Amino acid sequence: MEHEAVIGLEIHAELNCATKMFCDCPNRIGDEPNLNTCPICLWFPGSVPKFTADALEKAALTAMGLNCTIQDRSAFDQKVYYYPDLPKGFQLSQAHLPLARNGWLDIAGEDGQPRRLRIHKIHMEEDVAKLVHEMEGRTPISLVDFNRAGVPLVEIVTEPDMRSPHDAMEFIRALRTQIRYLGTSECSMESGSMRVDANISMRPRGTDQLNTKVEVKNMNSIRHLGDAIVYEISRQTASLVAGEPIVLHTRLWDPEKRATVAMRGKFEGPCIPDPMVPQIVVTEAWKNEMLAKLPEMPGRKADRFGRQYGLTREEALAMSAERDVSEYFEAVVNRQVAPRTATHWIAAQLLPTMRERNQSFTDTPVTPARFAGLLTLLERDAINANAAREVLARLFESEQTPETIVERYGYRQVSNADQLEGIVDQVLAANPAAVNDYRNGVAKAMGFLVGQAMQASKGKANPKLIREILTGKL
Amino acid sequence: MQTDAFTYLDPSPSVWGHDSVMSPEQGPLAGKSLTIQPSLSVRGWPADAGSVALKGFVALEDxxxxxxxKKAGATLVGTSRMSELGLGLAGDTTGRILSEGRSDMALMTDMMGEARIIAARVGxxxxxxxxxxxxxxGLIGLAPSMECLGILARAPEDIVAVMGIxxxxxxxxxSMCGSEAPRFDHVTESDDSIKVIGFMKEPIETLSEAEVRAFRGCLDRLEKSGFRIREVSLPDYDLFRSVHHCIGAVEASSSCGKxxxxxxxxxxxxxKNWNDMYLKTRAESFGALVKAYLFQGAYFQFENYGAFENACRIRARLVKAINGLFAEVDALAFPTRSGSIREVSAEDMEGLYDDFVLTLPANVAGVPAVQIPGYCTDGNADYGLQIIGPRLSDGPLLSLAVRLSKMGT
Structure with missing residues (x-):
């Protein structure tokens, strides 16, 4: 019997709020242990949790950006378990009344066809503390860092719609793009601001039963997620072939062994409505306010870029896939640069140079204004493409305007016909063989001659004019 | 002088920190003294809530x-002895401190009627x-949805003044109620907004002959004073107790997780390891009654969540039913305590609930309640008159208390 995998994902994403979820402590990782704590997030006696509006807004924006419906009423529950990373014996989460339900994301399936993967629900919860295990002499000790305790999270639970590692990896890529667009979370699996657990079960292909699942945790990159699913599918398939039962439990991905390792039985603690945090009731007006804050998402932006700026589908996708690129692109176009010129120069010149120099749009000195200035000089034939590349390199190095750089370093293109005719005459006289070739129908001889003329002008000649003059003289 | 009625006495009750806006002589509560429980946080004061779990804990802030x-100039005397985490009244000294005149008022956590019961005991x-x-x-509590701060005083005007502050x-x-919050600046004996006082027939059926006699006598007196008295019925009345027990235990189990x-x-x-540390620490931290309560709560959390959900649904139904009664009457009268009140043994859970059966409905429903001495009496026994009103009718209820106190006993 042939089997197929049924995969659902549970994704925890840390919201990039300024504070924790129930107190005013900074939400900042990497600080000295237990620096960002207070009586509330350490749950001292007498403290009262204070739900922050920022967490609600960022969680709602995230849910809306993932096409979910915000529920009119949602509430926090206590997920009860005892562990030193939990300062009060329960975690505040939304088990019974989640913030949002019924979302989806589209991915390209393995066959290249679009596939819609559904999201079951999105709820808010607080993160737990971090445990650090060390040795004190020969005694193992466990230290608790409460800086992360109470950091706002959203948990995104998908429907079991995925059938392959490809689906799961593409879903996470699409999710990351959407959320980064929204600007509500960094979504880095590597740094732990996004954690993905996969629930995997097997069934005979063609049936729609849902069998006992196994939960796999601890993947810290999209590639590891794919690898863990591949491993788990083959492990479970082997069990099925051998006639062994699949038991509900949790496994950890071990990147060294490249295998999943049994960790514990799956734990489902009780979830009790919390009597301290008030229920959250949202109005239509509030939802509309949130909708107005929702940025234009990449799918719709790509459509608009195609329509409004005449970009090809490929160009529109390239300019819209990331929010900062799309905003940069529009800032340049709004300064009267031809959209396709902007697209070409951003994709082929600006982004690679920024990558080389390890810069982001927030810290690059090449602002949209300076970059647009450069492209305007190019479009007006004041400089040619070669010169433009060199001016761009100088834009990264100095604060000067592109105009100043062009004048100071002599990049201005020579478009004076008399001057250029002189150069062409010299080139023709010096290269009789090439002239002959051209006249005998060897078309690429023209390219050679143009190159010679450009060289003679030290790269400053207007190549279009050179070509015209050459054509006329031959 | 029995200093052991207090677990802590403020060494300098007349000297407040620099955060005090008014000196005690100037504030509206100047000259008024209050005793609190060690479950209410005062910066620098021990706050162990009567439990080994918090032994040596000192409050970090007010x-x-x-x-x-403090800003109103009240004098905080110290902390009374309290039962462990405020569950029950075993060992509580608030009543003694009040009747000995060592404090004008006292504050205590009212989870099932503690403040009303103690006041009824000492008149x-x-x-x-x-x-x-x-x-x-700043209140170190046990069951958040059931409890609030209760106030005891010899004069109802003091309660009005303290509530105003x-x-x-x-x-x-x-969880504060915001714009619809009750006000206390118009509480006077001339406020006669409570005219019709109802009483439920179901609790009366559980009282002894002497208690019924005292309560009937009390109702007659109220009627002669111009109130209209009406009998009403809440057939599910006995469920208040089960609902309080189930939800209270579950919430206590959660709030003691910390x-x-x-x-x-x-x-x-x-x-040996952290699991062992957890088990031993918690085993040493709680007394028998609290332990039993936490176990009962954990039972509903881990083994019988459905019963807890039912309790929550029944609670909503009870709140609805009692609101329905408030459409017929302005307030509801009960005796505060039954005559059989005794010092419960520290392990007796059912005895504990027996003692609070008349007061806990107000905690389940979240409505205001006032205990008035001198009305529900039989010979030497004062069972106390307890009047509860609709949610947020705190002002009219206190006006009624002031009025009844002026009518004299």
Whole structure:
């Protein structure tokens, strides 16, 4: 019997709020242990949790950006378990009344066809503390860092719609793009601001039963997620072939062994409505306010870029896939640069140079204004493409305007016909063989001659004019 | 002088910190003394809530109500002895402190009627405000949805004055009721908005002959004073007790989760690993009654969640039913306590609930309740008159208490 995998994902994403979820402590990782704590997030006696509006807004924006419906009423529950990373014996989460339900994301399936993967629900919860295990002499000790305790999270639970590692990896890529667009979370699996657990079960292909699942945790990159699913599918398939039962439990991905390792039985603690945090009731007006804050998402932006700026589908996708690129692109176009010129120069010149120099749009000195200035000089034939590349390199190095750089370093293109005719005459006289070739129908001889003329002008000649003059003289 | 009625006495009650806006001589509560429980946070005071779990714990900051009382110039005398985490009244000395005149007023956590019961025992007034009227920030509690700060005083006017200072929005407690909050600046004996007083027939059926006689006598007196008395019925009345027990235990189990010995409070001397540390610390932290309560709560959490959900549904139904009664009458009268009240043994859970059966409905429903002495009496026994009103009718209820106190006993 042939089997197929049924995969659902549970994704925890840390919201990039300024504070924790129930107190005013900074939400900042990497600080000295237990620096960002207070009586509330350490749950001292007498403290009262204070739900922050920022967490609600960022969680709602995230849910809306993932096409979910915000529920009119949602509430926090206590997920009860005892562990030193939990300062009060329960975690505040939304088990019974989640913030949002019924979302989806589209991915390209393995066959290249679009596939819609559904999201079951999105709820808010607080993160737990971090445990650090060390040795004190020969005694193992466990230290608790409460800086992360109470950091706002959203948990995104998908429907079991995925059938392959490809689906799961593409879903996470699409999710990351959407959320980064929204600007509500960094979504880095590597740094732990996004954690993905996969629930995997097997069934005979063609049936729609849902069998006992196994939960796999601890993947810290999209590639590891794919690898863990591949491993788990083959492990479970082997069990099925051998006639062994699949038991509900949790496994950890071990990147060294490249295998999943049994960790514990799956734990489902009780979830009790919390009597301290008030229920959250949202109005239509509030939802509309949130909708107005929702940025234009990449799918719709790509459509608009195609329509409004005449970009090809490929160009529109390239300019819209990331929010900062799309905003940069529009800032340049709004300064009267031809959209396709902007697209070409951003994709082929600006982004690679920024990558080389390890810069982001927030810290690059090449602002949209300076970059647009450069492209305007190019479009007006004041400089040619070669010169433009060199001016761009100088834009990264100095604060000067592109105009100043062009004048100071002599990049201005020579478009004076008399001057250029002189150069062409010299080139023709010096290269009789090439002239002959051209006249005998060897078309690429023209390219050679143009190159010679450009060289003679030290790269400053207007190549279009050179070509015209050459054509006329031959 | 029996100093052991207090677990802590303020060494300098007339000298407040620099955060005090008014000196005690100037504030509206100048010259008024209050005793609190060690479950209400006063910066620098021990706050162990009567439990080994918090042995040696000193409050880091003032509770919101303490901040306001200090600013109003009240004198905080010290902390009374209390039962463990306020569950039951075993060992509580609040009544003694009041009847000995060592304090004009006392504040205590009212989870099932503690303030009203103690006041009835010593012939004092007590008030339990509506949920959401008084900030709970700084209150070390047990069952958040059931409890609030109760006030005991010999004179109802003192309760009005203290409520005027303590009540009102607090940006550190989001469960406050906001714009619809009751006001206390118009509480006077001339406020006669409560005209029709009802009484439920179901609790009467559980009373002894002497208790019924006292209560009937009390109702007659109220009728002669011009109130209309009406009998009403709430067939599910006996469910208040089960609902309180189930939900109270579950919430207590959750709120005691933080007593794990990791960050503060008692930690066991020796443990093999953290699991062992948890088990031993918690085993040493709680007394028998609290332990039984936490176990009962954990049972519903882990083994019988459905029963807890039913309790929540029944609670909603009870609130609806009692609101329905408030459409017929302005307030409801009960005796505060039954005559059989005794010092419960520390293990007796059912005995504990027996003692509070007449007061806990107000905690389940989150409505205000006031205890008035001198009306529900039989010979030497004063069972106390307890009157409860609709949620947020705190003002009219206190007006009624002032009025009845003026009518004389």
């Amino acid at each position: 509770a919101t109500v303490i901040e306001r009382l 004092a007034f007590a008030f339990k405000p509506s949920n959401g009227t008084v900030s709970r920030f 303590m009540a009102g929005d607090d940006d550190r407690d989001f 007593y794990d010995g990791v960050r503060y409070g008692h930690r066991t001397a020796a443990a």
